[in-house]
Amino acid sequence: MKLIHTIKELRAELDIQRSAGKKIGLVPTMGALHAGHASLVKLAVAENDVVVVSDFVNPTQFNDQNDLLKYPRTLEADCELLEKEGADYVFAPSVEEVYPEPDTRQFSYAPLDTVMEGKYRPGHFNGVCQIVSKLFMMVEPDKAYFGEKDFQQLAIIREMVKQMAFPIQIVGCPIVRESDGLALSSRNARLSDAERVQALNISKTLFNSKEFALSHSVAETQAYVEESIADSEGLELEYFEIVDGLTLQKISNWDDSAYVVGCITVYCGDVRLIDNIKYKEQ
Ligand code: PAF
Numbered sequence: 383m384k385l386i387h388t389i390k391e392l393r394a395e396l397d398i399q400r401s402a403g404k405k406i407g408l409v410p411t412m413g414a415l416h417a418g419h420a421s422l423v424k425l426a427v428a429e430n431d432v433v434v435v436s437d438f439v440n441p442t443q444f445n446d447q448n449d450l451l452k453y454p455r456t457l458e459a460d461c462e463l464l465e466k467e468g469a470d471y472v473f474a475p476s477v478e479e480v481y482p483e484p485d486t487r488q489f490s491y492a493p494l495d496t497v498m499e500g501k502y503r504p505g506h507f508n509g510v511c512q513i514v515s516k517l518f519m520m521v522e523p524d525k526a527y528f529g530e531k532d533f534q535q536l537a538i539i540r541e542m543v544k545q546m547a548f549p550i551q552i553v554g555c556p557i558v559r560e561s562d563g564l565a566l567s568s569r570n571a572r573l574s575d576a577e578r579v580q581a582l583n584i585s586k587t588l589f590n591s592k593e594f595a596l597s598h599s600v601a602e603t604q605a606y607v608e609e610s611i612a613d614s615e616g617l618e619l620e621y622f623e624i625v626d627g628l629t630l631q632k633i634s635n636w637d638d639s640a641y642v643v644g645c646i647t648v649y650c651g652d653v654r655l656i657d658n659i660k661y662k663e664q
Pocket of ligand 1: 440
């Protein structure tokens with residue numbers, strides 16, 4: 383496995399691989415890798431000849447500077463995990479390498495990017511599209527892998543790929559959870575022991591709501607989740623929305639869509655956690 387810091391070296395390496403007919407898989411990450419990322423890399427290794435993992439905390443997608451400062455940076459440990467998983471290249475550029483000048487491009491995929499995270503984190507998805515499109519142009523992968531935990535991000539990236547005609551297959555990978563249900567996230571590392579226990583009520587509420595939804599309306603299920611989080615010590619709901627899994631627009635009746643997902647964002651202390659559950663699978 384090679385650790386690469388410059389675009390020039392990355393391109394030189396990948397040009398050789400491509401001319402040898404190798405299929406390239408890309409796993410974009412912001413580092414602080416955990417078993418969720420490992421599952422993306424495993425799939426990428428199984429499906430491609432060469433796997434590139436980018437490890438870059440992208441400043442343009444943080445609307446909260448404090449969040450950017452506190453974001454964990456663990457390149458050495460990340461490389462150990464990636465070596466074990468069989469990645470071929472780790473691309474860990476500096477901010478100056480990626481943004482030699484400010485990226486003034488504006489991406490707008492309304493209404494996908496105006497709801498949920500888009501409403502609460504203005505500019506976030508613009509930053510995500512800036513970095514992901516740059517990575518796509520630098521790596522030119524055949525396939526790129528993203529986790530379904532960031533459900534809205536995945537939908538927006540799929541739309542960007544369609545609109546910009548990137549010849550890249552986007553692969554969505556299921557959420558990886560701890561054995562007690564907590565969705566894996568780099569942000570979990572910031573939870574205290576007590577908060578880690580409190581955060582469990584997020585996935586528990588979502589799992590219970592799936593059962594509840596079988597005999598209740600969308601509005602009742604919405605209220606069930608809101609009340610359950612309100613009753614959970616240490617948790618503060620930012621939003622919970624039951625949406626069509628493709629358009630991300632709220633539904634009113636279960637019959638409104640064949641693919642229904644509940645997306646939630648909750649603060650546990652000052653740690654912002656997201657999760658989701660599929661009420662109806664695609
Ligand atoms: O999901 C993430 O970790 C980031 O948003 C991504 C896709 C790596 C872009 O920085």
